[in-house]
Amino acid sequence: MKAPKYTDEELIARVWDVEEIKKVCAKRVYYVANDWRKKELEDLWVSGEAAKKTASFGRNWGYYVGMDAIEDYYVNQHDKKIEALPGKSHGDGCLFLHPASTGLVYEAYDGKTARGLWYCISQETLPVSESEADARWYMEKLAIDFLKEDGKWKIWHLVIATDLQSEAGQDYMKQKVYLPDEENPAFVEFGTPTIPMLTHNAMYNWLDNYPAPPVPYRTFDEDNSYGPEGHPDYIAEEDR
């Protein structure tokens, strides 16, 4: 696809847009690290009524669709789990660091949306008693569709595709080859999404190429998005 010819003013506006998009992704890392999940949804995610209905949060096992479902999973259920942990106050002994690297970002030629892919060598730590914690490494892709709302870039569809998780300080090579989902904390954490489906099968490395790297594009197309419709195995509700 041939890129349009841009004037200097148009080109520097697009350069600026990409830098703003990178900052939204980077800010989300800090929101997650500080466990500001509700604030993240309020500040960084889409707020228009139509976009809120189609917003999605995906992991290896499916998608939550709509901001209400996302909030229930990502904020309410999460907060209940954190409240139930040992510790004197909310969040004692917790840390969620998912720094985003290897950014690949394309803004649509029409300037209304953008798509980005990052890789995160991450860790999550949760207390298991007043003196001990479960600390884990997570290797994962982070893919985001962004929508420009009132001149600001907002997260619209987000996918975290986990490649592996391993307890810190433990020998990953001793993990079962066929690890049951129930023994995978990422699966347990994800609960029952709006659309349950296997989006990324980590048994086969990156064979499924999901989420796929973005490529230059003219305009948003849900079939080529990080929402559920963009997954190659997605089946529309009416066809299920």
Place this chain on the structure above:
Amino acid sequence: MRNKHLDLHQRIVNAAASQEVENVKAQHTYYHGRADAYGEWHNIWSHDPWCSWGHIFGRMRGWDQIWAGSVTHYDNMAMELQLKNQKIYPELGGLDPRPLMEASVHTLFTDVIEVADDGKSARGSFITPGVIFCRLNRHQYPYCNVLWERYGSDFVLEYGKWKYLHEQVCPDIMGKLDMTNFAHEDFERLTAPQEKGIGPVTLGEDPDVTDPGPLHLPYSVIMPPQNTVPWPEPYRTLDNDNSYCPVKTFAELQAEKG
């Protein structure tokens, strides 16, 4: 500021180019993570006869040698492993052997990118604290290695698209996730390699090269850090003083020495 002499138009074009180069470099990571050597070299590399790709073991020069070493040789490794692995895991039959070999995910941090004043080339240095992992393999246990490298990369603008021209890869440390003291391992490599069963750092069978290695030395307890691919400085145009690939080959340099 050096680029003050550039007019506003060229500075805007170069700012956009810097982002494009970041994307090309990231595309490399995502292609390589799937061991899609064909996709990587076909789509994001210049086919210029001057292109080069170097590692510890040496530097391949020219399109044919790179293709033989980085695509054909690499694909062969994947296919050989697939033949072994599918005897253990029959479910692998019929699947693309390349991504099943392993996922080599060379994450990118710490970019220093300079676009030439003439806008025709760009140079970048990067640090990659990466991971290499696989679940279904001949060892019958999952593995995740940690590999930290530096990259020195030259890019050129061809028909409006940014492409790789040269790359020098410089591995510094490697080990099992959370399980390797790489400094102690190097000490044992130096003092008791046979007793400890620790061989030299290699990537298996080396492909044919024009400039033999070693072109970079990984971390060692008896050596200072190796600044093999220093970050690029602002520059006017791609030339022998501003490139990660010397113009003269190893053989030509040897001949000059007599």
